[in-house]
Amino acid sequence: MSAQIHLATPDDAERVLSMVARFHEEFALDLSDEHRARAVLPLLEGHPLGAIYLIGPRRAPVGYICVCFGWAIEMGGIDGFIDEFWVRPSVRGRGIGMEALHKVMTALGEAGVFFMHLEVDREDDRAQRLYRRYGFEARERYFLMSMDLSKLPKA
Template identity: 55%
Template structure:
């Protein structure tokens, strides 16, 4: 199955909102429709801090991936963080997420990106295997920490 990527645009908001709501429900992420819309709309409008790709057919996406961009002295330039990646349950275990996580970083590297990061639940061995197949490696000395503002 092809994991074709389409850069999401403002007209994709409704399709994306449905997918994000499903992901947040599955992962028990507390969010409101308003907060999801407020977070997604600037990305779809072209804010340079991140982007959203629809995975699969643009009219009936199989999932999405959200990237946010930053700058890293350690990695020597622009880096990205996979903020969210979601594949509809009915089409999981077909290699779609792996394909996205292998192909998208290659394309981003051609654009000058130096590193892509993600976080994964320490107990989610299935997700860890997917990420390791795509050559993401744990950074044993580091732990992601957050301060909510």
């Protein structure tokens, strides 16, 4: 199986939301269907801050990569963040993930993205090996910090 990639559109919503739900279930992310739809549908409709790529045949994708965009002076301009990357468990270990990652990274580089980031579970050695083989490196000086703005402290 070749790791074809396709930019997901609103026509792919059902397939994408199903895979996102499976990813969230696999990684024990307790998010509602409404939450997923609110986060995914704008990307399928062309929101400029992100994109979702389907992996495999458009009608029967075997995974997806969600990329979000920002700007970093240190990185020279547009940077991206792999927000979610999931391949169906039954086809893992066949090189599909690496091939899809390469195709998406190539397309993003050609589109003017200068730098890519991702976060990976500290205990997920398999995913870390994949990303290291591709060329991602840990930034030892930095670590990711996050804040839920819905819980913003009152002034």
